[in-house]
Amino acid sequence: MDKREAKFAEIVQACVDEKDFKTEAIAEYHTLIRGISGEMNIVSADMTYTFRVGDILLVPRNQLCMVIKRPKDGRPYKSIAVAFKTERLKVYYSKVDQLATQVPNKKIQTYPPHALLESYFASLEPYFELESQLPEEIAKLKIEEGIGILRSIDKAVDGLLTDFSEPGKVNLVDYMEKNYMFNMPLKKFSYLTGRSIATFNRDFRKAYHISPQKWLIQKRLELAHYLLKEDNKKPVEVYFVSGFENLSHFSYSFKKHFGYSPSKIN
Template identity: 60%
Template structure:
């Protein structure tokens, strides 16, 4: 499991490290500003995938459903620094600063080219992990303003994302599930992202599909894996994580139960 270290004396930054392959589904309640130090991270979303390596900088929007696969590279573990842009801090910032409304933002990962301001900002965060006393609130506020100001200087459209404080509303359940079935997360998260309570989600799902959510998800993930193995000539151990399974053994046994033969037969 990935180790996430946040110094108890500050709540704005933490350090993530992993010395072996690790996969997780994430949906954060805050925007996260990330610098990859070493290793690599693959981010899989409903309509796009990204591959990040050492030196890359990205911004994860809040409430953004993504699967992340982190692994060591070139003999070095995966390491990253994460700076959290919490909603309450953003609200405080924008009560004091004028914002510029541009076109509606897209809920997708933002990727930034190398820039001296980004380099200096993330380097300045590293000593925070050695704090032995509480980071003064006025310094945390200054650091937050610095991070937001840098984003605004290199991304002229960022205000439309950072000033969107709305929560997910009720959306089409079939449309959402068809795009996001490969994400392995609790049903209450699926319910939340479609703007429903868990009981309403289960009722609406059964009305739409006439099957339980878990059974439908398993079938969809197996069909996805079958398609990629046959059409793209990939090996089972290269696709099971992206298909939403936690380990190769579980994937192989579920595949055989569903199709009547193990996935390796498709490779042969």
């Protein structure tokens, strides 16, 4: 399982010992991550990213993705993550003069090796040896240090970090066709499309003439069938990326829908 040594809620160390840890994720806050060991795949609607030892990435808030963490070379997956809460960012930027207007880049950002980032994450590692929680004042300083370092090496990051808006209303059909494979509650889909749950259900039925739950199952099963037949994947390889929580639920739903088990395709 994903074990976190949280010495402060916004600065955490993740460690995964098992073969593969898979989950759907949506970051509530912009999060800066550095890989310590192992490997992580992040699958978004338009791209798959692979992060290894030493890689540093910035995941924007409300980024819907699948995350697969795995040990490698005999070592567990381990990383350090620093979350930049909206409240802290507002306080930080309230003190910044003459901030240039930037269009926010809401895609996952990767950073090449940089002395400032390397020394920053190295300074965080000893905190996870503490038996007590990291004091608030120190955590505040380290989080602000991280923001300052990002600003010094990425002149466009202000556009992302100062975007405090909530998701606006987007085209429902376009969004769902791109993101149906993410196993998220309908309430989360409604939020990310800029709708209340009632409006989401109403707009969905108007567009598809079927309930969101039934449509999602059908689309995920169709994707799974394609991966099994065209890509010669095994059921254990497709259930998660198709949006199912576990193999048994996937196999049951697949057989109920198609009339035969997924193992019969190959």
